[in-house]
Amino acid sequence: MDKNIFASLLPSVEIPLVDLPTFWLERMRQVDVFTRKDSPRPVFIEEQLSTAVNVENNTGTLYFEQLERMCHQLASGLYHKVGVRHGDTVAIVLPNSIYYLVITMAIQLLGAICTPANPAYTAKELSDQISHSGSRFIIASSSSLSTIKDAINLLPTSCKQRMQLFNNCTLHILTGDHTSDSRSCDRVMGVRSVFEILSEKDYPRHRLYTKDQLSSTPAFVCYSSGTTGLPKGAMLSHYNVVANILQGISVHSQMVTSLPRTTLAALPLFHSFGLVQMAHCLPLCGSSLVTMSTFTMDCFLSAIEHYRITDSLLVPPVINALTKLATSGTKFNDISSLQWIISGASPLSASTIESFESCLPGIKVMQGYGLTETSPGLSLNMPDQRNIYSSGMLLPNIEVMVVDYQGISLPEGKVGELCFRGPNIMMGYFNNSEETQHTIDSNGFLHTGDIGYIDCQRHVYVTDRKKELIKFNGFQVAPAELEGVLLQHPHVLDCAVVGYFDNTRLTELPRAFLVLAPNQISTTLDANTIAKDIVDWMNSKVAYYKRLRGGFVIVxxxxxxxxxxxxxxxLKHSPSNTNTI
Incomplete structure (x- = not known):
């Protein structure tokens, strides 16, 4: 055995041989705050501050008894009235909703597969995912129907034939809306709401019992964000997702709150981070989830105050914006109930965490790390062993190996590509065996493309993306490091650093794209002067080969x-308005 393969130091979790909906529903029955007879808490709460919600027979809350009953009613309706069968794929094109998990579990109770999609996608982007995933059915919001129909028109003929006719309409679509206005609108368009097909009939519930079945049956096909190319469909099996829920619970359950735990679900549920680690995991820790259908900073802050939010899962740009807001002197809502923030999706610098916690005392930031392909969690900081310089401790049942550019494993503390093995590693990419073989090696390690290292306490450190490293005269420059420095400047609201190849110098040069904070800028100075000062300031703080020789662009x-x-x-192509240094 390779001595440079390092296992998690956290106690292993036992992964039951049971499919995802059976596991989740059975575990939820054991969570007292949701199932007690006297004053049970709702599992999901619809955030209603940002819009005027007109919901019939609904108070914007979903209790566990309602949730479980509705899962089975919808599964029956999908089977008897729509024709969803074992092995079918259903595309879910919905914003956050208290019914999101009802819909995914109803589909999975039939042995069908969910492929969540971003409702903000263009018709072409949706068409690509529908076509590639082999979806035969679509559940979308009424507001997306026009885009959905445009997406269907872009499909190849073979894909259109695969999507059966439904209720004399050309698309096999249901909506996930629950309002009277949306239902009347949908009937005109020939599309029904999922709430109109609920059924009490028995249906053939599909169960999985063996590890082979659980490991080879997708629960979700989640498409990666495609930051460096077109998205790929990561097949997450029932075994993968159940494993990662339990791995997450081992840490989430230690985040004790002084108030009844209430999580603000600001992350999109169509993304694996929000779907698994937030919507599936946190209710099993006793947390009610307040779902936000759209995110704005004003609504986010208002929701924290109104619902007495205790924790939230966020991405670094939101944390940075909160920090800027707190340091600007602007008066905003009472967010004293907020005690924990879990950060993921991209690295968050220690300096940003320190700045955030110094201006918003009482809130602790717990950084984590994961990928769509790992269901998604790999590491998360523990409340009693927090290290703000790391992306957290390796979650239970996971092994890590760091390799150099030749694929040779490295000891602790040495920087290389991070590779992981464990029960949460995806089955592979859907209909893409070449990319699967390139990503998962013969020993079962998933090669992340992320650069970093591991320490003796099994804290994971992510320094940058392998493909995003900038090579300046042979030196490697990490964009995330430079972005972390730039974000410390009070005039920088947001930023990105990319490399471009200079044909004169025959090397890559780092270039900054800057979003300036307008309330920080003096009217006596133009934006270019401010940006030039920012770049000069940053260049004074880094080694000479990390300086922004590629100039800056204000965006x-x-x-x-x-x-x-x-x-x-x-951002890769050099824009015409680049300011050189």
Whole structure:
């Protein structure tokens, strides 16, 4: 055995041989705060501060008894009234909703597969995912129907034939809406709501009992964010997801709150981080989830105050924006109930955590790390062993290996590509065996493409993306490191650093894309002067080979995926308005 393969130091968790909906529903019955006879807490609460919600026979809450009953009613309706069968794939194109898990579990109770999609996708992006995933059914919001139909029109003929006719309409679509307005609108368009097909009839519930069945049956096909190329469909088996829920619970359950635990679900549920580690995992820790259908900072802060939110899962851009807001002197909502923030999706610098906690005392930031391909969690900081410089401790049942550019394993403390093995590693990429073989080696290690190292306490450190490293005259420059420095400057609201090849110098040069904080800028200075001062300031703080020799570009926003990762490929080409240094 390779001495440079390091196992988690946390106690192993036992992974039951049971399918995802059976596991989750049975475990939820044991969570007293949701199942007690006297004053049970709701599992999901609809955030209603940002919109005027008109919901019939619904108070914006979903209790466990309702949730479980509705899962079976919807599974029956999908089977008898729609024709969903074992092995089918259903695309879910929905914003966050208290019914999101009802829909995914109803599909999985039939032995069908869910492929969540971003409701903000264009018709072309949706068409690509529907086509590639082999989806035969779509559940979407009414507001997405026009885009859905445009997406269907872009499908190849073979894909259109695969999608059966439903209720004399050309698309096999249901909506996930529960309002009277949406239902009347959908009937005109020939599409019914899932709430109109609920059924009490018996249906053939599909169960999985063996490890082979559980490991080879996808629960979800989640498409990666595609920050460096087109998205790929990661097949997450029932075994993968159940394992990662239990791995997450081992840490989440230690985050004790002084108030009844209530999580603000600001992350999108179509992303694996929000779907598994938030929506599936946290209710099993006794936390009610307040779902936000759309995110704005004002609504986020108002929801914390109104619902007495104790914790939230966020991405670094939101944490950085909160820090800027707190240091600007702007008065905002009472967020004293908030005690924990879990950060993921991309690295968060220790300096940003320190700045955040110094201006918002009482809130602790727990950084984690994972990938869509790992269901998604790999590491998370423990409350009693927090290390703000790391992305957390290796979760139970996971092994890590760090390799150099030749594939040779490295000892603790040495920087290389991070590779992981464990029960949460995906089955592979859907219909893409070449990429699967390139990503998962013959020993079962998934090669992340992330650069970092492991220490003796099994803390994981992520320094950058392998493909995003900038090579300047033979030196490797990590964009995330430079971004961490830039974000410390009070005039920088957001930023990204990419490399571009200079044909004159015959090397890559780091270039900064800057979003300036308008309330910090003096009217007597133009934006270029401010940006030049920022770059000079940063260059004084880093080694000479890390300086921004590629200049800077002032932009209104940094392009990011739904999970908050910078989409660097959109910044790669040198723009005409670059300011050279």
């Amino acid at each position: 209104d926003a940094i392009p990011k995926s739904a999970s908050g990762k910078i989409v660097r490929r959109l």
